[in-house]
Amino acid sequence: MKERLMEIKQRAIEEIKEVIDMEELDKKRVEFLGKKGEITQVLRGMGKLSAEERPVIGKLANEVRSVIEAEIETLKRDLKNKAKEAKLESEKIDISMPGRKKYYGHRHPLMRTKEELEEIFMNMGFDVVEGPEIETVYNNFDALNAPEDHPSRDMSDTFYITENILLRTQTSPVQVRVMKQKEPPIKIVSAGRTFRFDDVDDTHSPMFHQMECLVVDKGVTLANLKDTIDIFVKELFGSDFNTRFRPHDFPFTEPSAEVDVSCFKCKGKGCDNCNGTGWAMELLGCGMVHPNVLKKCGIDPEIYSGFAFGLGIDRVTMVKYGLNNIRLLFDNDMRFLDQF
């Protein structure tokens, strides 16, 4: 029996050394120390021993049990430590790894121009107002004195939603909305999207942006209009930029003009960008508010006069940043937009 106990001890130590996980270790514990385990089997046979041998074998069996228990405990601790180390290793953060770059967006150049313009006009005492992109034919044409047969009313120039509703072709209907709501003095600007059946080319897009400016008060003159335009152009582009007024015809202003600004490349000297003229593209349309428009909006033209202009924000952005193609503003190419 003594030999059997020593053999069990030796085998247990060897087999426990080979164990690699907790589950297997528990199986070994049951195999050697459990109720039906090998040590218990030996102790069961003690009845056959003599009275002298019994305490000796009993003592030895307890020693063997303690040794096996100690082996199991040691291995249990080792396995636990190994598991902990593996967990720490798997959760390790490599602080030397370069971080993921955060991508910060920014204002689109068109929105920057719009906000810059609003800022300039607010500093000159203007209110900023908004108008809807979907308008009535009445506000977009009739109230603005456009004759029934005006070409801009044509289906080939304007996006109609119904016979009486359209996508506004200009921000000028905001003039009508403001004048109907408010008594003079009026001093507003209003920016937003406008829509026309225009083919895309370097300076035209079917969806573009305008800013409307309207001043109505007693004694407003053409000199005030010219001055206001000159101030904002120099404020926005720089004092080396000039404006040129060309006579034009709008149904809602009399007299009317179109305004060009100096070429952004040569500042008026003449270069290949401006075909040697020294002037960049047309920026805006303007004029003195037509007495018929004032009347239609309930303002007495005998007492009040006003000026208005509508400028292309896309064109202003092109001049400001030296762009020669309007498509760049709508292509959403990050290589272009990232430069701003």
Ligand code: FA5
């Ligand atoms: C008008 O729209 C008038 N409502 C402006 C106005 C307001 C005149 C108040 C008098 C008083 P016009 O069609 O010229 O005018 O357009 C004004 C500006 O919008 C142009 O000078 C140009 O800068 C811009 N624009 C016009 N069509 C396009 C287009 N398809 N794409 C980009 N910009 C455009």
